[in-house]
Amino acid sequence: MKKYISYTILSICGLIMVIPFIWMITTSVKSQLEVNKGNVGFLPIEEYSTYEEDGTTYRITDIKQEGDSTYVHIYNDNMERIRSYEKVATSDIKSQRKIKLHFENFKKAFTKVPFKRYFLNTILVSVLTVLGVIVTGSLAAYAFAIMRFKGRDFLFYFFISMMMVPQPVYLIPSYVLLNHLGWIDTYQALIVPWMANIFTIFLLRQQFKTIPDELFDAARIDGCGRLRTLWKLVLPLSKSVLATAAIFGFIGSWNSFMWPLVMTDSPAIRVLQVGLSYFSQEASAQTSLLMAASTFSILPLVILFLIAQKQIIASFASSGLKG
């Protein structure tokens, strides 16, 4: 009995969580005409009239009925009006009600602004950022976890304290700085400042510390230098934490919005989130295109999530556990 209550509540709440996504998808395949007519529900049903002439069926819109005949606009297959205010026999007009999926909305939205370019830019920025985060993070964490040197703890706590500073605080002076460097509107403005992640250093340090000393001794006896030990021993033993760091970095970079919005301007290096934001202003009245664009912009991450959900959820959960 108690189980059923749990499942019922979880299902209802789960539905609320996904309804926006379901509606996004169903609206993305509706025709704009239907949306404007107030067909808000989930089914992409179309109600329209057709007119048959010489064996061909045309879509029409009714204007005015006059006796046995009606004035109509006649459209071709691409919904372009080919004849206006035609007088046709009312008996030739049929009322239709059909489910019709307008997948062409996706193509329309994708080509209306250069989304392909935005996608490529985002992939480039995200991949390079993640690579940077992994490289700088592994090196720094290795030093913090394994080596002894003066000022180690001070440097580590300095790093940690920098992690507490929220992005909006350094956004403005970063702009001043990047402007001074001449980096505004360049790829490096999107990549270089994000190529070190303090949380990643922290995570990796925790992991590296768990590796037993004997293994390091053995590596030393085998004549491995420090860099070789990192590459041959430490990193292979830390694959799952590295994956966690990469996933975090990738999702963060892919979804970041405020930074690229401020630091870039030209469409050539615009990333997906900023492109989508501009598109939403440009096409604000075209609901179905907006929904299509939203759908294909979240698709890559949703697919990544579905493939690696266990790992991703475990990664996020581990971020809440005390180190």
Next chain:
Amino acid sequence: MKKKFDIVPYLYILPAALIIIVFRLIPIILSFIVSFYEWTITGPGAFIGLENYEIMVKDGEFWQSLLNTFYLVIFVVPTSLILSLIFANFLNGIEKLKSFFRSIYFVPTVTSMVAISIVWKIIFNQQTGLVNFFLMNLGFDPMGWLAESRGVFDLFLSNIGVNFQAFINSLANITEISYNTLYMILGGPSQALFSIIIVTIWKGLGYNTIIYLAGLQNIPNVYYEAAEIDGAGKIKQFFKITWHLISPTTFYVLMMTTIITFQVFSQIYLMTGPPVGGPLGTTKVIVYFLFDKGFGESNNLSYASAIALVLFGIILSLTLLQKRLEKKVHY
């Protein structure tokens, strides 16, 4: 034998340190400097000392943004905390479909705020939105949502027949505080801001639920078994065992959600207006305010820096306060 100075560890830290110093530490120091000068896109101007901070204290827009931000935090944080703890408890109690539900709750967390804001903006649309469609199908009147500047307390009280605006009016006469100020504070967040609150809760719920679930799974089962023997019911078990043992997680969730909610920007930028922050500035939050001052028409980078530092001060003091409380509560 004297140990030779080993430079290698520093070389390992160098790449990360370089980036953190150049792109974190220097900007933070720079923001203090910028806030004391006249500074636009063309570069520094005259030294103006604390003038920006003086302007800020007298700037009604600043206070409104701060109030709106507090509304967001006060509504989002407790609601999200309670809901996610409830979800996590239900999830922890089931065996089948556990990972399925977990994933469903988590999807909003991995999707971009930009896409989600675009979708929710249309969901809240007065004519073609889903929320009003549901309301009308259930026999209610459609509502203004993102276009409604009236406060939610005002809307609620007016709905049950209280003349809220007349009450504020007479209060303004007695206290000699302006009607608008009183209305902003006592009327509650506008329905537009309330819509933003809903989206913000929805977006962060999955993450908090996962964090709580991890916390719950760390509680040893023996406590519950002992309580079971003592005849304690599920509700009693929750308040006597779970609530106490989960308190470190609660503090983490509280801190993270508060800090993140103070920095809300994307949903305001994409869902409200035009002009952004509308209607009547009731959805303007502090981060949008500083963005607008810095990169909007006035392009006043120095004023924006001052605002950012005030935001930093607020977040820092909240973090320190919560750390302090944590030490007191957690044993």
